[in-house]
Amino acid sequence: MDRRHFLQLMVAAPVILSMPLNAEMIASEPDSHVAQLQRVSELLTGRRGLDANITARLGALLCQQDKNFPAHLTRLFSNLTTLKSDDRERLVASLDDQDVKTALSIVSPWYLGYTGQPSTVKAVDDAHFVTFLSALMYEPTRNHTLRPSYARSGQDYWAEVPAGVTAPAMPAAIRDWGDRSPAAANHIREPEAPWLLMVQGKASTLAEAEAMIAKQ
Structure with a gap:
């Protein structure tokens, strides 16, 4: 188009x-x-x-x-x-x-x-925030849906199983886990150098990134 x-x-x-x-x-x-x-x-x-x-x-x-x-x-x-x-x-x-x-x-x-154009594959792009609540794309459905800026039914409303849905069994006290999930990582790993080069847009393929590292 x-x-x-x-x-x-x-x-x-x-x-x-x-x-x-x-x-x-x-x-x-x-x-x-x-x-x-x-x-x-x-x-x-x-x-x-x-x-x-x-x-x-x-x-x-x-x-x-x-x-x-x-x-x-x-x-x-x-x-x-x-x-x-x-x-x-x-x-x-x-x-x-x-x-x-x-x-x-x-x-x-x-x-x-x-x-600008936001990117999901690069750490830096040229997109810049203008407005959220006043974005006109929400106007056509304003009578049916809320602008997604806050919990629609109160705090933790998503924790309740929707009507008509049978939820699978969950561990005890799962709602109290928060950021203390047993499966949560306790630290963030440093990114591997080839991946970081690709995310930064300095290399487009793994082979290209590895070649750049080899020359350093």
Whole structure:
């Protein structure tokens, strides 16, 4: 799926259509990049009153990620103002590739809650936290599920066997184990050198990592 199609799917979601584009939103030029980012964010997500503190944090992170972001943002805002379309899918179709890339870099963190790309195989990546509770991805199911930020039924609610489930036999006093499980490790082993090189992204295979160690 290319960037443009993905962005069109995001702006076409029913939760986003709650607020159409209108002349009031694009009538005046923002006097700062943060204000400009706020306006563009509201245009693309279809929401008024997005948290200004989150907007400021997002702007700082996007500038840190790409030094040319302010210029790209100004360009995107100018083109959105010129188009003045109330059809977001058509609006995205009218943007060029650079504007689509910039728009995605803005919209994605509002939904996912982070910038960059988190990695599960490297110790360091370029992902940075933007927001959790205000991440828009939770909006479509807000009437059915809680945002996963706390125990939903009180402390240790997961210890109770769900209705209709037959649990296997457990050791006595298992609920009191906590971090004192008999099977728990009492210390964390130092990582083996080849594995550490791969996790750090310095080597892509075990053979490559071992070769690097052999040269040291």
